[in-house]
Amino acid sequence: MDRRELAAFLRSRRERITPAEAGLPAGPRRRTPGLRREEAAHLAFISTEYYTRLEQARGPRPSREVLTGLARALRLSDAERDHLHHLAGAPPGPPPGPAREVRQSILDLLGRLPHAAAIVTSAMFEVLAWNELAAALMEDFSAVPRRERNLVRRVFLGPRPGGRRLYGVSDAGAFARVSARRLRAAAARYPDDPEMAGLVEELLDGSEEFARLWAAHDVSPEPTLRKTFAHPLVGPVTVNCDVLDITDRDQQVVLYTAAPGSPSEEALRLLSVIGTQRMDALR
Known part of the structure; x- marks a missing residue:
């Protein structure tokens, strides 16, 4: 010491x-x-x-x-x-839990991507930051409690407005598999985090699908390169999905971009104009 x-x-x-x-x-x-x-x-x-x-x-x-x-x-x-x-003479153990603070430079980056919907997620799949287009494409995350910003909780436990699972994405089932695998790996990295343990317990109790995937003990994720959002206002929006790792924070930047000149690009442009100005009033 x-x-x-x-x-x-x-x-x-x-x-x-x-x-x-x-x-x-x-x-x-x-x-x-x-x-x-x-x-x-x-x-x-x-x-x-x-x-x-x-x-x-x-x-x-x-x-x-x-x-x-x-x-x-x-x-x-x-x-x-x-x-x-x-x-203090006490070599550190694993971090107590996943980092939730997003670097300012990453927040600035999200704001400089007007033609891409972008979010930052934690190792627990909590949406920590987002830009305006992501809020228009998915939901206004600022208007919902923190626990409802968790994508793995949402894909397995809902809500499912209009029968749509996870914002109506075409690969909800594949995302469920990937999220269960990545969550198992994250749980091993943060064995002493009560929030992580509570999330896993909640999913095991509330979803037979998650319990089955968890029991498989798989940890290798499958890359998702393309998906389609079934948006209630502008219809289907097909986007490329690219994930950038923020290794020192154990976080990921997820970018959704449409092919240039495609109907989906036009849909994203329309969403950038509509924004989150109370979409439920426009439905």
Whole structure:
């Protein structure tokens, strides 16, 4: 355990976080940047005295539970989390769960793709980010609760408006197979994540199809190169499907593009004009 380096690292990470970023009120004028020690301790579920001793290089070696709390409270990246564990003399185990924060450069990229519907998904198939065309093609993800943005939950458990499964895509069955395989591999990468375990349990209890696919223990995905969305306003939209891996976040950028000059390209252009301006009022 390198107490001095650990103390300096904790202090540097604490000072870079604003109260607003941590969901705390700014309060009266602050004499130091970032969070106060008592605020960081509160967010990490440890005592202020213990946290203060760590920052003063006087504390005992933190347990893995304490390190997990510190990493969460200080909003550490995966690399910073690993560094924290090494400084504490406790080599890091697997990440506690899939990353949900999308890099700003990726968010900027989505906005620069006006002719492609693009989303970012986590290792659990949660839609983390999207551009306007993706919201028009699939659904306005900003208008639904977080749990309903999970594509694997949606393909196996619904809802199915008008009998359409997973936005009426032509390959819903193939996506179900691929998602079950990729979810099994992800569950092995995040064995201690309660959210991952809860999702798998929910799917096993609620879908015989998922239970059958899960029991096969397959983990090799099948690439999907083309699919058709049965859109309620503009009709069938056939798109190429390309997936770009964000390896350091265990995330994927999914791009849907139509062949140039095709009716589907015209449909996407129309959707880019219609947008998500309450499509249910237009149906």
